[in-house]
Amino acid sequence: MPHFQPTLAVITGAARGLGLALAETLSRRGYRLLLADRDAAVHETAAALGADSLQCDVTREADLIALRDRAFAAGLPVLLINNAGTLLSGNAWEIPAADWRRVLDINLVATVDACRLFVPAMQATGSGQIVNVASMAGLAVGPWLAPYTVSKFGVVALTESLYLECLAGGLPIAVSVVCPGPVSTEIASALSANPASPAGQMTLGLQQHIAAGLSPSEAAQLIADGIEARRFWIFTHEEARHAARARLEGLLADQPPALPFAQE
Numbered sequence: 671m672p673h674f675q676p677t678l679a680v681i682t683g684a685a686r687g688l689g690l691a692l693a694e695t696l697s698r699r700g701y702r703l704l705l706a707d708r709d710a711a712v713h714e715t716a717a718a719l720g721a722d723s724l725q726c727d728v729t730r731e732a733d734l735i736a737l738r739d740r741a742f743a744a745g746l747p748v749l750l751i752n753n754a755g756t757l758l759s760g761n762a763w764e765i766p767a768a769d770w771r772r773v774l775d776i777n778l779v780a781t782v783d784a785c786r787l788f789v790p791a792m793q794a795t796g797s798g799q800i801v802n803v804a805s806m807a808g809l810a811v812g813p814w815l816a817p818y819t820v821s822k823f824g825v826v827a828l829t830e831s832l833y834l835e836c837l838a839g840g841l842p843i844a845v846s847v848v849c850p851g852p853v854s855t856e857i858a859s860a861l862s863a864n865p866a867s868p869a870g871q872m873t874l875g876l877q878q879h880i881a882a883g884l885s886p887s888e889a890a891q892l893i894a895d896g897i898e899a900r901r902f903w904i905f906t907h908e909e910a911r912h913a914a915r916a917r918l919e920g921l922l923a924d925q926p927p928a929l930p931f932a933q934e
């Protein structure tokens with residue numbers, strides 16, 4: 671559907687992967703773009719789309735403030751997509767503290783900070799939309815992805831809280847959470863995997879699952895449809911709903927978590 675009132679889509683983690691595909695899709699749908707990434711490659715991505723760009727590490731509050739100020743200087747309604755993210759695998763107790771904190775900072779704390787900074791500005795301008803990219807790992811738990819899973823459950827809970835508070839306060843802000851299944855990006859390609867360990871086997875399987883996943887552009891189109899329909903839950907894969915249902919059924923039946931495969 672044509673989008674007659676121009677909206678500025680601010681997308682974090684837009685240099686590649688799902689963020690880049692969202693930028694391409696929203697550009698085709700008539701949105702203006704402000705693309706952010708900690709990688710300077712975001713400037714080339716943006717130039718190819720005729721978009722504005724900012725090198726921005728979402729874990730640095732000063733960078734997020736600069737992003738917010740650049741966004742609202744354009745004088746357009748703002749759609750913020752908190753998409754930047756990272757993935758890590760291993761036994762929860764073996765992952766070094768610094769790696770745990772890095773994943774939580776990028777995936778969760780930065781999303782909290784961006785919401786803290788953008789909501790008041792959206793309230794002041796009388797409109798806005800916030801879309802937080804979580805994962806099906808924010809709805810169901812598997813082994814050997816604890817920092818990622820904890821961060822994505824946090825993003826889902828944050829976004830549910832934000833939705834309820836905007837509703838209760840009568841704020842003119844639409845809020846959504848995206849829970850994709852596998853999308854064929856580079857997110858898992860740098861993970862090291864020792865095939866002799868269960869964690870390593872899972873990591874190799876995850877890399878294959880992601881490589882065989884939905885294309886970023888297909889996922890971006892489904893997400894853009896959800897954004898334009900202002901749906902709270904935005905899914906790209908039925909398997910995310912199945913995983914959420916299985917977890918909830920286990921919980922209600924007082925069952926402990928189950929491994930996703932039979933144990934030898």
Ligand SMILES: NC(=O)c1ccc[n+]([C@@H]2O[C@H](COP(=O)([O-])OP(=O)(O)OC[C@H]3O[C@@H](n4cnc5c(N)ncnc54)[C@H](O)[C@@H]3O)[C@@H](O)[C@H]2O)c1
Pocket residue numbers: 682683684685686687688689706707708709726727728729753754755756776803804805806849850851852853854855856857858880883
């Ligand atoms: N690919 C999948 O299968 C999948 C599934 C579910 C959810 N997701 C989520 O989708 C989002 C995008 O993932 P992707 O698959 O495109 O990954 P990707 O690795 O291809 O891209 C992530 C982008 O985020 C940027 N980034 C990382 N840390 C940053 C930081 N501190 N500041 C700014 N930018 C930073 C990277 O430079 C990169 O451009 C993530 O939140 C991810 O958790 C991905």
